[in-house]
Amino acid sequence: MQDQYRRLSRTLxxxxxxxxxxxxxxxxxxxxxxxxxxxxxxxxxxxxxxxKQQLISGQATYEKVPVG
Numbered sequence: 253m254q255d256q257y258r259r260l261s262r263t264l265x266x267x268x269x270x271x272x273x274x275x276x277x278x279x280x281x282x283x284x285x286x287x288x289x290x291x292x293x294x295x296x297x298x299x300x301x302x303x304k305q306q307l308i309s310g311q312a313t314y315e316k317v318p319v320g
Contacts, residue, residue, distance in 0.1 A: 289304055290304065291303075
């Protein structure tokens with residue numbers, strides 16, 4: 253009986269290590285492959301339309317709006 257619990261414990265630990273390794277690797281890949289954000293968006297005349305800070309702020313606002 254004690255042997256069975258020891259085996260189950262090892263199986264649980266190995267499973268947790270593998271699963272969390274996959275989750276961490278996936279998170280790092282998503283972060284690494286995130287779309288680039290331009291420093292600013294300008295018109296042909298050189299006038300700044302949107303800065304990087306405004307772009308990020310607008311994205312945060314858009315993500316807060318409930319869908320429905």
